Amino acid sequence: MTNKRGFFLTLEGAEGVGKSTNIEFITQYLEQRGIDYVLTREPGGTQLGEKIRELLLAVHEESMSELTELLLVFAARAQHLDKIIEPALAAGKWVVCDRFxxxxxxxxGAGRGLSMETIGELESMVQGELRPDLTLILDLDPEIGMQRASNRGELDRFEREQMSFFRHVRQGYLDIAQAEPERCTVIDAAKSLKDVKLDLLAALEQGLSKIT
Ligand SMILES: Nc1ncnc2c1ncn2[C@@H]1O[C@H](COP(=O)(O)OP(=O)(O)O)[C@@H](O)[C@H]1O
Ligand SMILES: [Mg+2]
Known part of the structure; x- marks a missing residue:
């Protein structure tokens, strides 16, 4: 019997768009359908990866160079792929990942202005051919997103960025969606939570229909 490879689903979007809120809804949906999944997040997902996440999010006295930030993100990702994502997919499970x-x-890239080409090279080095099967991008005006996020408590190193940074991040996501419409679905996260869930459900069912 051939062991069918799992399905790699990622949820994306800037601060406060509702990734953590909606990912729970997504896993409930998978459970109802009897689909075996692993829920994880980036940066992080493993013991070492979560330590790198802490380094990335904490505010340090010494400013972090942009290249250090980029390499730390990919270092955490290499660990994540090796310990969690690749084994789960090989075992036929779904991987549901909060950011990738x-x-x-x-x-x-879009936010800090680092070279997209360099990021692409690191992507190939760390991931080989592996890419998500489906990516749901929650899109929201960053003013609203930051308002939502600021209700969560103290702001992390990214959340302290200027609004212009988040506008670039948002545009960066929209550019990806435009370049890869087969993989990416943009969801309007300004809608009520109920309507966002309905849109997520529709996108998931469409994604599922492609593989079953
Ligand atoms: N569609 C929505 N409408 C209103 N509030 C929302 C919506 N989605 C999420 N929220 C709220 O916004 C805040 C941030 O959501 P969260 O899921 O933590 O965002 P993220 O993980 O994308 O940063 C939470 O308090 C959440 O309850
Ligand atoms: Mg979150």
Whole structure:
């Protein structure tokens, strides 16, 4: 019997768009359908990766160079792929991931202005051919997103960025969606949570219909 490879689903979007809120809804949907999944996030997902996440999000006395930030993100990702993502997909499970490499193109590329080509080279080095099967991008005016995020408590190192940074991040995501419409679905995250869920459900069912 051939072991069918799993399905790699990523949820993307800037601060406060509703990724964490909606990912729970997505996993409930998978459970109802009897689909075996692993829920994880980036940066992080493994013990070492979560330590790198802490380094990335904490505000340090010494400013972090942009290249350090980029390499830390990919270091965490290499660990994540090796320990969690690749084994789960090989075992036929779904991997549901709160952010992945699109976030690197959006934050470190569009946001920080690092070379997209360099990021693409690191992507190939770390991931080989692996890309998500389906990516749901929650899109929202960053003013609203930051308002939502600021209700969560103290702001992390990214959340302290200027509004212009988040506008670039948002555009970065929209550019990816435009370049890869087969893989990416943009969801209007300004709608009520109920309507966002309906749109997510529709996108998921469309994604599922392609593989079953
Ligand atoms: N569609 C929505 N409308 C109103 N509030 C929302 C919506 N989606 C999420 N929220 C709220 O916004 C805040 C940030 O959501 P969260 O899921 O933590 O965002 P993210 O993980 O994308 O940063 C939470 O308090 C959440 O309840
Ligand atoms: Mg979140």
């Amino acid at each position: 490499t699109d976030a690197t193109f959006a934050y470190q």
